[in-house]
Amino acid sequence: MSTITGALDLAEIPEDLFDPSVNLRVAVVYDGSVLGSTELKQGKRKEPVRFAVQFSAPFPGGAQELPCLVRLVIGPDVRDADLLSIDTLNVDVDLTRHAGAAAADAHEQPGARDDYQVAVGVLKATEALYYCWIFCCRSYTIRGRVVCRHWRYDPAARIYRFCDEPVPGATVEAYDVDRLFFWFRRDLIQSALTDINGNFVITFRWCCINWRPWLVKNWAIDPVLFSRVQELLATAGISMPPMPGPDPDPLFLQQLAAEASLAPKRRLLAAPGVVEDALSAEALLGVLPAAPDLAALRVWPWWEGNDCAPDVVFRVTQPCGDNHQVRVIHSETNAQTRWDIPTSLSVTLLANGDACCIPTCRDPECPAASS
Numbered sequence: 001m002s003t004i005t006g007a008l009d010l011a012e013i014p015e016d017l018f019d020p021s022v023n024l025r026v027a028v029v030y031d032g033s034v035l036g037s038t039e040l041k042q043g044k045r046k047e048p049v050r051f052a053v054q055f056s057a058p059f060p061g062g063a064q065e066l067p068c069l070v071r072l073v074i075g076p077d078v079r080d081a082d083l084l085s086i087d088t089l090n091v092d093v094d095l096t097r098h099a100g101a102a103a104a105d106a107h108e109q110p111g112a113r114d115d116y117q118v119a120v121g122v123l124k125a126t127e128a129l130y131y132c133w134i135f136c137c138r139s140y141t142i143r144g145r146v147v148c149r150h151w152r153y154d155p156a157a158r159i160y161r162f163c164d165e166p167v168p169g170a171t172v173e174a175y176d177v178d179r180l181f182f183w184f185r186r187d188l189i190q191s192a193l194t195d196i197n198g199n200f201v202i203t204f205r206w207c208c209i210n211w212r213p214w215l216v217k218n219w220a221i222d223p224v225l226f227s228r229v230q231e232l233l234a235t236a237g238i239s240m241p242p243m244p245g246p247d248p249d250p251l252f253l254q255q256l257a258a259e260a261s262l263a264p265k266r267r268l269l270a271a272p273g274v275v276e277d278a279l280s281a282e283a284l285l286g287v288l289p290a291a292p293d294l295a296a297l298r299v300w301p302w303w304e305g306n307d308c309a310p311d312v313v314f315r316v317t318q319p320c321g322d323n324h325q326v327r328v329i330h331s332e333t334n335a336q337t338r339w340d341i342p343t344s345l346s347v348t349l350l351a352n353g354d355a356c357c358i359p360t361c362r363d364p365e366c367p368a369a370s371s
Helices: 095-099 101-108 127-135 223-235 250-262 281-287 292-296
Strands: 002-009 024-030 033-040 049-055 070-076 089-093 117-124 137-154 159-166 171-180 183-193 199-207 312-320 325-331 344-350
Touching: 002 024, 002 070, 024 049, 070 117, 070 127, 089 117, 127 137, 137 171, 137 312, 171 199, 183 199, 223 292, 250 281, 312 344
Parallel strands: 002 117, 137 344
Antiparallel strands: 002 049, 024 033, 024 070, 033 049, 070 089, 137 159, 137 199, 171 183, 171 312, 312 325
């Protein structure tokens, strides 16, 4: 493993803005991926905060002797994907240039090595950057309960009532949902384990970011969205280009924009068949038909904004039965997404018939009649 060490100087941050309770994160980034990161506790404002982050040095092709340059990034303590999408303090690091004699020895070794020790010195945080780290990111708490719900008829009140039995030892996963045209992706926010009463708590930090769909990977096609978009285009007389793969394809959107600009009665941003920037939501909306329902479902490009709050769905698993096989006992679709959740959210998740719940809804036994 390689290591980059240094210190963060916060002396220029005004005292009334400085918040030592908010942790920061230092990461090493290459090719849009975080190679390694570490939490950074701020400490005292007048004293530089030292850090050391370990990572695996990148070698293109896997057989070169010298590693690529990497980028050291400092920002709020958030998920890797968010850290790459907000304003951060960053510096490019040439591992061989800073590592001195240790790097020179690499020329005597065949193949790639990965034990660079690099010191970058003291880095200064500006007031504007620090302000964003503190106020553009918020802490979220999700409190909830996983239960087996049973319905009973109350003959006295002549209505049905429900009783909830707790599901202990279940893993609750909270995911953030993003949608782009007919693609979607889910990112795991955090998970938690239910207690004996079926309760769980999930806490995390979330930053208001400029949503850049082209910077993230691992998308999938949503069949419901695909049918809706296909219907929308057909109604407007727009032919859909050949079906792309599971990931968003810029060429597909460029071809679609060109087709849409040729459709009758369309408001054009450019000459027919030509769209200067097909990857711009504004340009696409200039040639595509309006779709308020897709905008409400946060589907790009009909929805274009900052992702300032999580959009959450849940998945729950539990080891259950004699062999303790892990079963999915609750799984939500994209249609069940909770958009822009508040900083404090309470949920009740209903388990299916595969769950093992504690029987608490049964009435106590009646005493046996005396003989």
